[in-house]
Amino acid sequence: MTSGPAAGPGLPPIADYGLLGDTRTAALVSSAGAIDWMCVPRFDGAPLFGRLVGGPAAGTFRIGPARPAEVVERRYRRHAATLRTTWAVGDRRLTLTEGMVAEVAGRMLPAMLLVRRLHVAGGPAEAVVEFDPRLGADHRPPRVRRRRSLLVCEWGSLAVSLTCAPGPLVEPGRPVPVTVHPDRPVTFVLVMAHREPLLYVDPEAAWELLRADEAHWRAWIADVDPELPFRDAVARSLLTLRLLTYSPSHAPVAAPTTSLPEQPGGVRNWDYRYVWPRDASISIAAFLGVGKPDQARGFLAWLLRASRLQRPRLPALFTLDGLRVPGERRLDGWPGYAGSTPVRLGNGAAGQHQLDGYGWVVDAVWVYARAGHRLDAETWRTVRGFAEVVARRWREPDAGIWELRHATQQVHSKLMGWLALDRALRIAETHALPERQRRRWRDARQAIADDVRAHGVDPERSNFVRGYGSREVDAALLVLPLLGIEDAGSARVARTIEAIRSDLDAGGPLLYRYPPGRDGLPGAEAAFLPCSFWLAQALAATGRRVEAVELFEALLDRASPLGLYAEEMDPATGAHLGNYPQTLTHAALVQAVLAIRSA
Numbered sequence: 001m002t003s004g005p006a007a008g009p010g011l012p013p014i015a016d017y018g019l020l021g022d023t024r025t026a027a028l029v030s031s032a033g034a035i036d037w038m039c040v041p042r043f044d045g046a047p048l049f050g051r052l053v054g055g056p057a058a059g060t061f062r063i064g065p066a067r068p069a070e071v072v073e074r075r076y077r078r079h080a081a082t083l084r085t086t087w088a089v090g091d092r093r094l095t096l097t098e099g100m101v102a103e104v105a106g107r108m109l110p111a112m113l114l115v116r117r118l119h120v121a122g123g124p125a126e127a128v129v130e131f132d133p134r135l136g137a138d139h140r141p142p143r144v145r146r147r148r149s150l151l152v153c154e155w156g157s158l159a160v161s162l163t164c165a166p167g168p169l170v171e172p173g174r175p176v177p178v179t180v181h182p183d184r185p186v187t188f189v190l191v192m193a194h195r196e197p198l199l200y201v202d203p204e205a206a207w208e209l210l211r212a213d214e215a216h217w218r219a220w221i222a223d224v225d226p227e228l229p230f231r232d233a234v235a236r237s238l239l240t241l242r243l244l245t246y247s248p249s250h251a252p253v254a255a256p257t258t259s260l261p262e263q264p265g266g267v268r269n270w271d272y273r274y275v276w277p278r279d280a281s282i283s284i285a286a287f288l289g290v291g292k293p294d295q296a297r298g299f300l301a302w303l304l305r306a307s308r309l310q311r312p313r314l315p316a317l318f319t320l321d322g323l324r325v326p327g328e329r330r331l332d333g334w335p336g337y338a339g340s341t342p343v344r345l346g347n348g349a350a351g352q353h354q355l356d357g358y359g360w361v362v363d364a365v366w367v368y369a370r371a372g373h374r375l376d377a378e379t380w381r382t383v384r385g386f387a388e389v390v391a392r393r394w395r396e397p398d399a400g401i402w403e404l405r406h407a408t409q410q411v412h413s414k415l416m417g418w419l420a421l422d423r424a425l426r427i428a429e430t431h432a433l434p435e436r437q438r439r440r441w442r443d444a445r446q447a448i449a450d451d452v453r454a455h456g457v458d459p460e461r462s463n464f465v466r467g468y469g470s471r472e473v474d475a476a477l478l479v480l481p482l483l484g485i486e487d488a489g490s491a492r493v494a495r496t497i498e499a500i501r502s503d504l505d506a507g508g509p510l511l512y513r514y515p516p517g518r519d520g521l522p523g524a525e526a527a528f529l530p531c532s533f534w535l536a537q538a539l540a541a542t543g544r545r546v547e548a549v550e551l552f553e554a555l556l557d558r559a560s561p562l563g564l565y566a567e568e569m570d571p572a573t574g575a576h577l578g579n580y581p582q583t584l585t586h587a588a589l590v591q592a593v594l595a596i597r598s599a
Helices: 203-222 231-245 278-287 295-306 355-372 377-394 411-428 435-455 473-482 491-503 529-541 543-556 583-598
Strands: 018-021 027-028 033-042 046-049 060-065 070-076 083-089 092-101 112-121 127-130 143-147 148-155 158-165 176-180 188-192
Touching: 027 092, 027 231, 046 295, 060 083, 060 092, 060 148, 112 176, 112 203, 112 355, 127 543, 143 529, 158 203, 158 355, 188 203, 203 231, 231 278, 231 583, 278 295, 278 355, 278 583, 355 377, 355 411, 377 435, 377 491, 411 473, 473 491, 473 529, 529 543, 529 583, 543 583
Parallel strands: 018 092
Antiparallel strands: 018 027, 027 033, 033 046, 033 060, 060 127, 070 083, 083 092, 092 112, 112 188, 127 176, 143 148, 148 158, 158 188
């Protein structure tokens, strides 16, 4: 496993961070016990602890050894979301066990409940707690008040409380020493309230709630096929995908972070705390493949609500509530991770035309229906509307899956437009559709296939290319064996896979998503991790299972020490780059394993 170089003074590599989550928000915690990123009251809210990209003034919540200490073990509890970090403090072993309680619906519990417990073996050990919440873009300190051992921090309609038992009174913004004894673990409970009463939870009761939540996650994973290859890696990815799904609306965020750089020190820093229907659809296919239809059902219901105001157009991304994503703005004075500026809120891709999104979504609906699940009338009407947009607009240039700043005639987008029409026609075999509309879809599907074969193939190498008139390839074309527009065993599919492997090779199991330096943005492009998992999937789907397994095992060695993946990776150092952990990467991992199983 690899973590890469440090970000600079005070911050570890991106891959050092573990994910804590409750399906409403998430925290990134380092091996030093520092929560350096957490937004409230939900994924896309204001940072409460933002040191990761905002510097020391943006706040942190650290619990760990009083002096630098070696980490001797760090892992998630098996098939659970609870994280344990153990340090060597002299001849003692100091352990921090922490997690967030996800199952709060129907119970008198706060919307956010973070539990962190220190215990020690071998004798007393000195620890420290540094609690420094700073809300929002301007790092606002709280209004502080106490209720005996309860510390309350308030910012208008938002409040958090911290309880420590047994232990000292914590002071915001000041490191406070804590002595931990073998027979007396110290429990910290952070509670949040937003426009609702602030509830008190006894620390021992909070600890029991976390243990019960852990049992819930284990039971959820227990349903996954015990014979599934690489089951533990799949389980960690499934848990990550669930933790990144906003439970009130069933909408999965692309990542819980903003502006973690694709190139340290560069400008490729984006806000991923929103919902891309494309990424969500890939996640849905992954959940369906392991027998988890509830997540697919919830997302489809969300998509119906989210798209209702702009139908039949499918926006490239939504907020967690299905609303329009705010435009990009820069946070002045935020230093960024490893000096990578600007730090951004909002995302400028929201207004782009991305034809491929229709293909991903309609294919996810088809996979759901093929698994035996009923589509209601509104879902079918929505699919029909999407298919009509594709039939009408497929000839237009678009920004595509890589969200280029200038629209072009992209082959992958055309192929996904073909997929949208093909899957809509398959659904129409069991759903009412006027014959005139059926013919229009068939004609458009055939026209796309003819057009792509005429303009999207390299005449010399006879492989599909990135765009019309280009000889470059695009790693997104690795979906070819799964579509049906070409036989998976055809020579042209094989040549396309091999052209991608050779032309986009980034060393070892890594691939660039397109030729570096060819996207119109300043700076370098790192390897794109989902593409490597797509390659494993493509190899398995074309009968090359042994190669797929070898590639997948090499990718497992590139995971973070906790089995998590960012969006990109520096081929030279192995450092994870970009927003983290990444929904698309973990969904692609699961789909690669399902393809290996099928092969």
